[in-house]
Amino acid sequence: MTANKNKAAIVGGGVIGGGWAARFLLNGWDVSIYDPDPQAERKVGEVLENARRSLPALSDVTVPEEGRLSFASSIREAVEGADWVQESVPERLDIKHATFAAIQTHCAPDALIGSSTSGFKPSELQQGAARPEQIFVAHPFNPVYLLPVIELVGVEATLLRARDVLEAIGMKPLLVRKEIDAHIADRFLEAVWREALWLVKDGIATTQEIDDVIRYGFGMRWAQMGLFETYRIAGGEAGMRHFIAQFGPCLSWPWTKLMDVPELTDELTDMIATQSDEQSGMHTIRELERIRDDNLVAMMRALKGRNWGAGALLNEYDARVAPPLPTGIDKPVDTLRRVIPVDWLDYNGHMNESRYGQVFSDAGDVVMAMVGADRDYIAGGLSYFTVANEIGYLSETRLGDVIHVRTQVLEAKGKKLRLYHEMIRSTDNELLATCNQLLIHVSLETRKSCEPEGEVLARITALGEAQAKLPRPASLRD
Incomplete structure (x- = not known):
């Protein structure tokens, strides 16, 4: 390269x-x-x-x-x-x-x-x-x-x-x-496609019924476990060997026509096209693409939360492309930048209020990491807990909005870490929401508050002293 x-x-x-x-x-x-x-x-x-x-x-x-x-x-x-x-x-x-x-x-x-x-x-x-x-x-x-x-x-x-x-x-x-x-994949898909053509030609199922079998049934299993892992589970405690012993004999039965393919006559082509129009013709191609994309994003983000399959790949990607932690401590810190995904919307078509809490929590995590309260620190038995969030919802946040969070440390002394966050739409710099967040340092062993230790104590003290010199945010002034 x-x-x-x-x-x-x-x-x-x-x-x-x-x-x-x-x-x-x-x-x-x-x-x-x-x-x-x-x-x-x-x-x-x-x-x-x-x-x-x-x-x-x-x-x-x-x-x-x-x-x-x-x-x-x-x-x-x-x-x-x-x-x-x-x-x-x-x-x-x-x-x-x-x-x-x-x-x-x-x-x-x-x-x-x-x-x-x-x-x-x-x-x-x-x-x-x-x-x-x-x-x-x-x-x-x-x-x-x-x-x-x-x-x-x-x-x-x-x-x-x-x-x-x-x-x-x-x-x-x-x-x-x-x-x-x-x-590999197209050979696999070709086998399913051939069988689907026969089912339509023989009048056994319509295009929509075949799609429904996939999307409401085994397609959801395949999306996160594939074929062999799905069948391994089907074998129960005895695993794949039991599955093959139980279902292997059916492979010799004349169920499928995978080695044969129906002739794509004008009649069969018209039948498939007509059924497909009835199934999906109310949407334009671009609408179908957006529906597909939104569903894929929601499914893949769900897998991301479980760190499984395509979700684990996305987590690895995020770790690879994540920007370095902010280093400047003498001004408000840009702690977060991201795009609002489809699974964060509510029935009103804008971001659900619970997701604002997640945005500000993620921004707070960046500050924790800045002072060294990272995964290793947490694994050692110490962390910060949020004990209060005061969120102001100022303007709607919609699907696809690019937002960033600017964070000011109001207090960083001893057990207390108080942060003020502003969530801003990046395209026009409109202030969308604010959050006054209070975190307390705790022992994960006793689940009680305690003083930070070592380098974290030194860094949190320095951060608090540097940001104490900044003007107080306008929305918090008397």
């Missing part, structure tokens, strides 16, 4: 290319897009609009500053100086070969060139390439800016470099052990 700011080139700005652009851009990369479609800028802009309201909402820390977006008039212009080039052109091998030839003519020899192909093997993509080892499969899932898994297939040395890049932008790269048509 270059020593300067990273650059990603996106060749093909459709749904997947736009998703790639959003994932890189919102992780601080500069992004250049090439797509001859005259509508490309509009389409990518709509994808980015959805991404900006959803991807940052997964984080509980300040996310990287957005990179610079540009649209190139040629592949050459797009890929010059790029560290990563992502090809997302139509699934035709001749088009991909021509695209790779143009990319390799103008990109750096050490640039990573990933293909979003869902079906072609890397050996097919590399045919006739100037530097075959440079090209690899990087197959994502829609929306790329939210769903983290990426299937990587190609030369191991190249994939290891690609893995490092993808992990740094919050993704879950899977190195496929052997190249195979359609990789």
